[in-house]
Amino acid sequence: MPTVQVWIPGLLRDFTSGEVEFPVSAATVGAALDAAVARHPLLRSHLADEHGQPRPNVNVFHNEELVRSERELAAPLTDGDRITILQSVSGGC
Amino acid sequence: MARNVAVGTVKGLFILEQEGADPANAEWQLRGPYLSGWESTTVSLGQRDGRLELVVGLASFVYGPHVRRSLDGGRSWVPLGSGPGFSGEEGRPTVERIWTLHRLAESGELVAGVAQAGLFRWDEPTATWREYSSLSDHPTRAGWLPGLGGLCLHTVLTDERRPGRITVGISSVGTLRSDDDGVTWNVKNDGVTAAIPAEEPKYSDLNRCVHRLVLDPADPDHLYQQNHTGVYRSFNAGDSWERIETGLPSRFGFGIAALDHSPTVLFVVPLTSDEVRVPVDGQLCVYRSKNRGESWEACGDGLPLSNYAAVLRDALATGAGESSAVYFGTTSGELxxxxxxxxNWRRLPGVFPRILSVRATTR
Structure with a gap:
C-alpha cells in the first residue's frame, strides 16, 4: 500500500490536533481522504455535509492536479504522492 | 462584580471584560480575536461549574458550520461533536448555519437553532446532537420559505414556569410552539401580517417573517416579536398577536430585547423599511417601551448622529444578571x-468587524 502525505489547511488544523501534514497509507485519492478522516474524524463534517455531499469550496489536489471527478478520486497513488486540501480562491472580505 | 461581553463577528470572537460597580466609568479590557477565520454567528454566555462558559456557533463559507465551547474564557476551545446534522439521505435539509444557541430552562441542556430550519439538542453523555425530527418533518414544511439569511431558526424560548413548552422563531415561516418538549409543533401566527402571500391556501398561515422573539421575564405567556412586517405582542403564548407600533418611526427592524422591570421594558432598533435597512434618517436610535408595547419613545442619548449602521437580530441583548443593562453591536462594528x-448609552472600546451577535453576563 503506498504511503502519501496529506496536507491540512490552517482552519482545519483545530480538528487534527494541530497536525499540518501526516502520512496515510492508501491505494487511491479517495481512500487517502477516508484515511485522513479516520485519523481525525472531526474533519469529516468540514469536507462534506451531513449527507456526504462534498463542500463545493473545498479543493483537493493530488500532487499538482485538482481532483474534480469520481475518476480522479479513484486515481491510484504511488509512494511519496501528496494530497493537499485547500479552500477555493473566492469570496470577499 | 465582573462583566463579560462576548462579541461575535464575521472575523471571529472578541471578549470585553470589566470589573467594578460602575461600568460607565470603568476601564474595559479587550481580548481576542478568538477563532479567527470563522464567523462567530451566535454566542451563548453563561456559568458552568462556577466557570464562565462560552459556546459559539461558527461558520465558514468553505468548511461549513460547527459549535465550539470554552470554559477558560476563550483561551482554549473544544468542538461539540461534529456539529448538528440532519439525519437521512441527500434531499433532506442540510445545516448551513448556526443561528442561535439556547439553554433549555428546565434541564439546562443546550439546543441549537439552525438553517435550514432545524432544532438540535446537545447530548453531553454521547457527545452527539439530537434532531427534533418532528419539527424538521413538520406537516407544513413544504410551504416554508427562506428569508435572505436562509430558512433560519433563529430564536428559541423556554421558561421553567412552563414545563415542556418550547417556542421557536423561523424566518420567514413565523412562530411555532411545542407544549410537549418538542414532540409536536403548532404554527402560532394568528394576527401577524404575511410578508408575502402564500401560493397555496393550505399554507395561508405561513410566511410570517419573524425576525426575533423575546419572552417577557415577568410572565412566560407574554411574548413580543420584531417581524419583517412590524412589531407585535401576544399575551397568550403566541395563540394570537396584536401590533404594538405607536411611536415607532418604522415597523422594520431585527432585534428586540426585554428587561426584567415592573412593568417590563422593551427595546427595538427601527430601520427604514425592508428595502433600505438603515436607521431612520441616519440616526442610530433605540426605541424603548415602558408599558409592554403600548407606546414607544426614542432613548438615544449618547448614540452618534449620522450613523447608517444596522443592528442585526442576535446583536441586541440584555445583560444577564443585571437589571438595567442592554448591549448592542452594529454592522459597522461599533458596540x-x-x-x-x-x-444613557455609552460606546464600548474597539472597532470590530461586522457584529453578528452580542451577549453579556456578570459574575
Missing amino acids: YATWDAGD
Missing part, C-alpha cells in the same frame, strides 16, 4: 451599552 435601562 454600545446602557446600564440605566436606556436613559
Whole structure:
C-alpha cells in the first residue's frame, strides 16, 4: 500500500490536533481522504455535509492536479504522492 | 462584580471584560480575536461549574458550520461533536448555519437553532446532537420559505414556569410552539401580517417573517416579536398577536430585547423599511417601551448622529444578571451599552468587524 502525505489547511488544523501534514497509507485519492478522516474524524463534517455531499469550496489536489471527478478520486497513488486540501480562491472580505 | 461581553463577528470572537460597580466609568479590557477565520454567528454566555462558559456557533463559507465551547474564557476551545446534522439521505435539509444557541430552562441542556430550519439538542453523555425530527418533518414544511439569511431558526424560548413548552422563531415561516418538549409543533401566527402571500391556501398561515422573539421575564405567556412586517405582542403564548407600533418611526427592524422591570421594558432598533435597512434618517436610535408595547419613545442619548449602521437580530441583548443593562453591536462594528435601562448609552472600546451577535453576563 503506498504511503502519501496529506496536507491540512490552517482552519482545519483545530480538528487534527494541530497536525499540518501526516502520512496515510492508501491505494487511491479517495481512500487517502477516508484515511485522513479516520485519523481525525472531526474533519469529516468540514469536507462534506451531513449527507456526504462534498463542500463545493473545498479543493483537493493530488500532487499538482485538482481532483474534480469520481475518476480522479479513484486515481491510484504511488509512494511519496501528496494530497493537499485547500479552500477555493473566492469570496470577499 | 465582573462583566463579560462576548462579541461575535464575521472575523471571529472578541471578549470585553470589566470589573467594578460602575461600568460607565470603568476601564474595559479587550481580548481576542478568538477563532479567527470563522464567523462567530451566535454566542451563548453563561456559568458552568462556577466557570464562565462560552459556546459559539461558527461558520465558514468553505468548511461549513460547527459549535465550539470554552470554559477558560476563550483561551482554549473544544468542538461539540461534529456539529448538528440532519439525519437521512441527500434531499433532506442540510445545516448551513448556526443561528442561535439556547439553554433549555428546565434541564439546562443546550439546543441549537439552525438553517435550514432545524432544532438540535446537545447530548453531553454521547457527545452527539439530537434532531427534533418532528419539527424538521413538520406537516407544513413544504410551504416554508427562506428569508435572505436562509430558512433560519433563529430564536428559541423556554421558561421553567412552563414545563415542556418550547417556542421557536423561523424566518420567514413565523412562530411555532411545542407544549410537549418538542414532540409536536403548532404554527402560532394568528394576527401577524404575511410578508408575502402564500401560493397555496393550505399554507395561508405561513410566511410570517419573524425576525426575533423575546419572552417577557415577568410572565412566560407574554411574548413580543420584531417581524419583517412590524412589531407585535401576544399575551397568550403566541395563540394570537396584536401590533404594538405607536411611536415607532418604522415597523422594520431585527432585534428586540426585554428587561426584567415592573412593568417590563422593551427595546427595538427601527430601520427604514425592508428595502433600505438603515436607521431612520441616519440616526442610530433605540426605541424603548415602558408599558409592554403600548407606546414607544426614542432613548438615544449618547448614540452618534449620522450613523447608517444596522443592528442585526442576535446583536441586541440584555445583560444577564443585571437589571438595567442592554448591549448592542452594529454592522459597522461599533458596540454600545446602557446600564440605566436606556436613559444613557455609552460606546464600548474597539472597532470590530461586522457584529453578528452580542451577549453579556456578570459574575
